[in-house]
Amino acid sequence: MELFGTAYRSSWPDEAPFGLVPLITFPPSPLFRVPSFGTWLLGMQTDSHFQSSSLGPWGELEYFPTFLDAPDSYFSQLLSKTKTHWFFSGKKEEEVLALFERLGTPDPHSGVKWIKTNDGILLEPEFDFLESLTAEQANGISAEIVTKAKRGDPRLDYFTIECGDYRIMTEGLDLPEELISWVESRCFRLHQKTFFASSVHALKRISNEDLQLRFLKSLLRCRSLIVRLRIRRGQDLEAISRWWSAGPNRCRSLPLLEAALETRGVDTIDLLHLLPPVPRRLLNTYALERDRYQDMSPDCYWSSMNFFEPVMSHRFLDEEFPRTYYFLDRFEVVEPPYEFGDVIMLLDREQDRFVHSYVYIAEDIIYTKNGTGKFFPYVLMKMSDMLTRYMETESYETEVYRLCAQVSVS
Amino acid sequence: MNTPDLHNHSISVGLEGPVVHRCKPGPWGELEYYDTYLEAPDRLIRRLTIPSQQTVWHFEEMTVDLIGQVFEKVGFSTAQIRQAMDGKRWSVSGDLIRIFPTFSLIESLSPSVRGKLYQVLARSELNTMHRYPIQFDGPDLSKVLDRSSLPESLVAQIESLTYREGQVALFSDYPLLLRFLGHPEKERKLLRILTRTRTLIARMILDRKVDLTSLLDYWAPAQDNFDSRPLMESVLRTSGVDTIDIVQLFPPGARSQLFTYPTEDDCLSGRAPDGIWTAINFFNHTALPVYEGTEGLKHHLLNRFRPASAPLRFGDLLLLSPEGESEELPFTHACIYIADDLVYTKNSAQLMAPWILSKLRDVASYHVRGARATIRPYRMASLC
Incomplete structure (x- = not known):
């Protein structure tokens, strides 16, 4: 299970159907802004009931920030974990000992089980040893582990705290202040992101099962937006429907838009109605076990590529999928202004690495699945909020693709 | 036989104000809805041949x-x-x-x-x-x-x-x-207007004091195909969100269809979705090619569904037939019970027939013209 959000595929850089020519750099345009924590924090902390987007060709949108929590049943595996594992990838015993010495920890040979592996050192610290560490020492150890971590390694269990502030992620979960403060003290910053790597330790400190569940939810909850299109009499329906009818979505949503405009009392319609069939099916839901194909689960790429498909296609999970051919045949690179349904690729230019892909909706709202696996729902987000999860360096760039006009549509 | 109470609980707000109707309160919470009319999109209207003015x-x-x-x-x-x-x-x-x-x-x-x-x-x-x-x-x-x-x-x-x-x-x-x-433009416009289909835009009014467990029990039956609990829990604690479009609580297939008209993609099996297809596939992750007249339809229905008793639940399949029809099958139409007297339906296989929310009595009078309707509720076997 992959607990962190980046949907990295090792095969991607070689097969990427695009060069890394920077078409957009941050900040590329007013549309794609450098990520800002401020937007989200403001939304959560003020009492204003909703945030309204500026008017644009998409009409007028209003949106409500919210959190999605995975169903309770998803957490059984995490709840059953009883041992903290520290895996020092590629390290030797003396290097790990030097780290403990530098941090001034108690003797790591007492209360810690040491296991040598082919690719590093695995430690199993006992609860009393963990309790004896200061927050600074614990975070020093965790930061070293995360720095060297290979993504997807099952021996790791650390969490990226979305938006960087754990306290915000606890809203509505009714966690005790003592627990929140303790977790905050065990959060650390690395690569512009905030991490927490003491989940099993924290679970041991909590005796109440219900509280354990709510605590885990706080680590894995996902920010989302409930978005609605405002309906005002006299609006230019044609212009608005043009925006939402881009690509193969044409005409699907028009009947309801027209009906809503003519119906007294209907002053908003849920954005769900304006999406193509596949995201309509998936929005605000979590991936299901049946969506797994062998050991592959829907990820950001699967989610982006399926956006305009009439029915979900699992070919985007195929190992041997001819990505280059498929991509070049169906998509073209575009420049601003961007349209509803454009696919945005986030790329790490320095490491020649694909980082994430998502779909442009309107203003700075995107449709995204922020990770592989069941804990990452399909959501609408502010682009700036999504980027706080992914941005590690300033070298990230985006490329924007649009389904070719000649791709047959119904 | 279990026939839902069709008593009208509508209220109108003012003469000039918005005409909002309220459903009867029940395990579904509080629902409000607006009447509206869908017109077929131009892509379909353009496919219709304008006939001669001379009637034959x-x-x-x-x-x-x-x-x-x-x-x-x-x-x-x-x-x-x-x-x-x-x-x-x-x-x-x-x-x-x-x-x-x-x-x-x-x-x-x-x-x-x-x-x-x-x-x-x-x-x-x-x-x-x-x-x-x-x-x-x-x-x-x-x-x-x-x-x-x-x-x-x-x-x-x-x-x-x-x-x-x-x-x-x-x-x-x-x-x-x-x-x-x-x-020609006026002819097409008239044709569009004549395709008008009445439907309802329905929302749940969120009451933070409501018993969430019973609400979720109603809207999120134990299905392995979808789970609307995360969203329900989420919106109920989101300040400022006072209503939620009930389409958000629908299973994936119905979510993607409500208020839309079929496209060629929906007809790849060789048949266009009809009322039976719509009702049988309500909870299905992948739609089954089961239509009115499909061989083995009765067997399929009885295999997957069981006769249901009151109270009706979200997702129950309702079979409509003229009163006096002694056999359970064949039937005139099938639709899906949503709440109170609201149903989810597609009234025919025609491309001009959208997937809609409707009042059960309107669906009944549409399909059982001039007669009283008998309604037989069925429930997914896995939910019984």
Whole structure:
């Protein structure tokens, strides 16, 4: 299970159907802004009931920030974990000992089980040893582990705290202040992101099962937006429907838009109605076990590529999928202004690495699945909020693709 | 048999204000809805061939005498019979007699006579407009055409040509109206308006004091295909969100269909989705190719569904048939129970029929014209 959000595929850089020519750099345009924590924090902390987007060709949108929590049943595996594992990838015993010495920890040979592996050192610290560490020492150890971590390694269990502030992620979960403060003290910053790597330790400190569940939810909850299109009499329906009818979505949503405009009392319609069939099916839901194909689960790429498909296609999970051919045949690179349904690729230019892909909706709202696996729902987000999860360096760039006009549509 | 209480609990807010209706409170929480009308999109309207202005009545395998008796039997006056039997307006080829009635004859028919005659004409596939008349979905025709920006004279003309079967208003004389329009765009516009389908935009009013567990029990039955709990929990604790569109609580397939018209993608199996397909596939992750008339339909239904008893639950499948029908199958229509007297349905296999929310009694009167409907509820076997 992959607990962190980046949907990295090792095969991607070689097969990427695009060069890394920077078409957009941050900040590329007013549309794609450098990520800002401020937007989200403001939304959560003020009492204003909703945030309204500026008017644009998409009409007028209003949106409500919210959190999605995975169903309770998803957490059984995490709840059953009883041992903290520290895996020092590629390290030797003396290097790990030097780290403990530098941090001034108690003797790591007492209360810690040491296991040598082919690719590093695995430690199993006992609860009393963990309790004896200061927050600074614990975070020093965790930061070293995360720095060297290979993504997807099952021996790791650390969490990226979305938006960087754990306290915000606890809203509505009714966690005790003592627990929140303790977790905050065990959060650390690395690569512009905030991490927490003491989940099993924290679970041991909590005796109440219900509280354990709510605590885990706080680590894995996902920010989302409930978005609605405002309906005002006299609006230019044609212009608005043009925006939402881009690509193969044409005409699907028009009947309801027209009906809503003519119906007294209907002053908003849920954005769900304006999406193509596949995201309509998936929005605000979590991936299901049946969506797994062998050991592959829907990820950001699967989610982006399926956006305009009439029915979900699992070919985007195929190992041997001819990505280059498929991509070049169906998509073209575009420049601003961007349209509803454009696919945005986030790329790490320095490491020649694909980082994430998502779909442009309107203003700075995107449709995204922020990770592989069941804990990452399909959501609408502010682009700036999504980027706080992914941005590690300033070298990230985006490329924007649009389904070719000649791709047959119904 | 379990028939839902169809008592109307609508309220209107002011004469000029928004017309919002409230459902009866129940395990579904508090629901409000607005009546609205969907019009078929241009991509479908453009596929329709505009007919000749000249109406044709086709009579197959009938003699001249028999046709004369038909006119008499349905209530034509002597003058009307004389007009209709005018040989100059007849064309006979083999077993087929075509009559080209004058505009004045068509206009002179009373709704009752028109209804009876068109029932006879509907027996022939050649009389397309009579066999498949436009059904104005809703009790009040003026409401259906309200705000349609049609000239009043044209609305009056449509009303005068409308006939009824039970509570349903039917219309077959589109060709007659063409002479008043005179422009292809106007013809298409009228065609669009005539495709109007009544539906409801429904929302749940969020009450933070509500018992979330019982609400979730209703809207999120234990299904392995979807789980609306995360969203429900999320919106209930989101400040400022006072209502939620109930489409958000629907399973994936229905979510993607509500308020849309079928496309070619929906017809790849060779058949267009109909009421049966819509109802059987409500909870399905992947739609099964099961349609009205599909071989083994009864077996399929009884294998996957069990007769349900009160109280009805979200997602129950309702089979509609005319009262007095003793057999459970065949049935006239199937739809999905949502809450109170709201159902999710597709009223025919036609591409012009969208997936909609509707009131159960409207669906019943649409499909069981002029008779009382028997409603048999079924529940997914896995939910029983």
